[in-house]
Amino acid sequence: MQATFPAEPQMSATAEEEAYRHVQRALRFGRYKPGDRLIPEEIAAEIGMSRMPVREAFRRLASDGLVVLRPNRGCVVAGLTVDELYEIFEIRSVLEGLAVRLAMPRIDEEEFEELDRLLERMERAGQSGSSDWVVRHQEFHGRICALSRRPKLIHQISALHAVIEPYMRIWFDDCDKPHSAREEHAAVIAALRSGDELQAEKVMQDHILSTAPILAEFVSPSR
Amino acid sequence: MQATFPAEPQMSATAEEEAYRHVQRALRFGRYKPGDRLIPEEIAAEIGMSRMPVREAFRRLASDGLVVLRPNRGCVVAGLTVDELYEIFEIRSVLEGLAVRLAMPRIDEEEFEELDRLLERMERAGQSGSSDWVVRHQEFHGRICALSRRPKLIHQISALHAVIEPYMRIWFDDCDKPHSAREEHAAVIAALRSGDELQAEKVMQDHILSTAPILAEFVSPSR
DNA sequence: TTGATGATACGTGGATACAAAAATACTTTA
DNA sequence: TAAAGTATTTTTGTATCCACGTATCATCAA
Incomplete structure (x- = not known):
């Protein structure tokens, strides 16, 4: 249902799903560093969609503990203590x-x-x-x-x-x-x-x- | 961070948070039965907000395993086998x-x-x-x-x-x-x-x- | 009666638009 | 020169809008 463990087939059906996979992949490969801000607009542009599905993807990523979402302050890459x-x-x-x-x-x-x-x-x-x-x-x-x-x-x-x-x-x-x-x-x-x-x-x-x-x-x- | 364990203070800051708590509470108290469809518009009306924050809340609830989200088919209360x-x-x-x-x-x-x-x-x-x-x-x-x-x-x-x-x-x-x-x-x-x-x-x-x-x-x- | 087929209404996903908040740059003043 | 306050720009949060997919129900054929 999530988080490519060994591998994951399944074409992305919805835009949200695509955004989720895209960002998750980037995070797992260390493309962003902890503390980096993730700007919905930029990511949306990367994949060619609007901000909305990206925002929804952020919610799931936050649930996974990969990012931190603070009200009015956006989405930052989670770092571990x-x-x-x-x-x-x-x-x-x-x-x-x-x-x-x-x-x-x-x-x-x-x-x-x-x-x-x-x-x-x-x-x-x-x-x-x-x-x-x-x-x-x-x-x-x-x-x-x-x-x-x-x-x-x-x-x-x-x-x-x-x-x-x-x-x-x-x-x-x-x-x-x-x-x-x-x-x-x-x-x-x-x-x-x-x-x-x-x-x-x-x-x-x-x-x-x-x-x-x-x-x-x-x-x-x-x- | 989530899921009222013993109790949870903290006033809801964002609309999404409010929607999340609202629906979670309803689900935990069994107000909806497994298989029931959750219609964003209805819930949004209940709390007095638009559909968008509700949809975002659904993503988190799905991550928690409380609801199931299927593309183009909306949000259904999860039942357990x-x-x-x-x-x-x-x-x-x-x-x-x-x-x-x-x-x-x-x-x-x-x-x-x-x-x-x-x-x-x-x-x-x-x-x-x-x-x-x-x-x-x-x-x-x-x-x-x-x-x-x-x-x-x-x-x-x-x-x-x-x-x-x-x-x-x-x-x-x-x-x-x-x-x-x-x-x-x-x-x-x-x-x-x-x-x-x-x-x-x-x-x-x-x-x-x-x-x-x-x-x-x-x-x-x-x- | 039962099963297929198509029309209609509803709901979902996504984009765009707008308002509020935060961050930033800038100016003014001590 | 530094600090503080102000204005400007970003960016976030929410609402509204539109196109498409899905389900429902009626109609019709077997």
């Missing part, structure tokens, strides 16, 4: 932990091979320095979430990914190594293979929480 | 579980007394058959969540409460007894007093999951 970033990772940890737990019974051998493939692709993207490591990484997490077969859960997790994506990109661009990502994700797969749902849930939680402090380096220090 | 209801309770269980875990270190004796008071109030409302048992119940959960001091977490949980509130009201109206609610909530307090964070988290999770099947009786059978 360190606290907020940690909070998002705490929430992600329990949500994706739940997803893993629910996904486990659904994973057969074929699916394990797919996960291995995704891990491999992520690794290759990481080594080649290509910044679609971020995309691959989300693809991996997204695949597991999808297996939980819980639309609302998937939706919420994907919204959180959208919020942190810009920081993931900065992180990746800054230090070329995707750190110990390979082992961590391999551990998730291993835990899934073990068949112990609670154990797998915990491994995913730990994995997510472990990356929070790393990303925290990249949020603007004070505000 | 049994699956969706269970899913919401699964999500609530991990989210409120997290909230309990994070809240625990913040609770002092004074706070425990407050929780006891809230439990007592909920009980009284339940016995008097007053339907603000639902409000008291949310107040209780909301208090614990608030203690976690995590704004986004609180926001998400409160949004989920808003979605299920109509069903809680139907449940309460239908069978006058608030079932074993008292014991369940007392157990949460007891677990909090024990000081074992993981135990308290689990008690809250179990409490929430246990009410799902009861409420499931009240969602429209098929669709």
Whole structure:
């Protein structure tokens, strides 16, 4: 329903939808910096529509936490404080932990091979320095979430990914190594293979929480 | 930021905000039934404004999952399937579980007394058959969540409460007894007093999951 | 009677226009 | 020169307007 997790087909039907996707995409790719003002008229001109659908899109983006809307003061790109970033990772940890737990019974051998493939692709993207490591990484997490077969859960997790994506990109661009990502994700797969749902849930939680402090380096220090 | 959890002060600044609160309130109190169409013009007339702010409010309400917006087909009150209801309770269980875990270190004796008071109030409302048992119940959960001091977490949980509130009201109206609610909530307090964070988290999770099947009786059978 | 077909009315999405508020630049004065 | 107040320009918030899509209902054929 929203927030391109691994990928999203579906042609935009309404102008509002188009504006929503357009701005969301721009935000996720870091085209605007936190604090930047988004001027409805400019964006409307970019996509060739009037301000109205753009304004409506802003409401949804604000609900997603991607922008902040203040009365009579317009729309500014949301920035995260360190606290907020940690909070998002705490929430992600329990949500994706739940997803893993629910996904486990659904994973057969074929699916394990797919996960291995995704891990491999992520690794290759990481080594080649290509910044679609971020995309691959989300693809991996997204695949597991999808297996939980819980639309609302998937939706919420994907919204959180959208919020942190810009920081993931900065992180990746800054230090070329995707750190110990390979082992961590391999551990998730291993835990899934073990068949112990609670154990797998915990491994995913730990994995997510472990990356929070790393990303925290990249949020603007004070505000 | 949204979704009246225990209560919400703050006068509405913009017309959109007013429309949002107005419709949300109506939905939570069950004034409209699932499947009902919400016609912007009518609602606009009710509050004395034009359709535009109402339409914008619809976008947010759709993000909250309270209504469904389909292109060229307007705004319809969202209804829950049994699956969706269970899913919401699964999500609530991990989210409120997290909230309990994070809240625990913040609770002092004074706070425990407050929780006891809230439990007592909920009980009284339940016995008097007053339907603000639902409000008291949310107040209780909301208090614990608030203690976690995590704004986004609180926001998400409160949004989920808003979605299920109509069903809680139907449940309460239908069978006058608030079932074993008292014991369940007392157990949460007891677990909090024990000081074992993981135990308290689990008690809250179990409490929430246990009410799902009861409420499931009240969602429209098929669709 | 039932199912297809077309006309009509209603509602939605989007654009434009206008008023109010905020931000900015400018002038005046101490 | 700096500060304060004023005027101008932007930009936001809301209302009105128009074109198109959808649903409803009546008509007609099977």
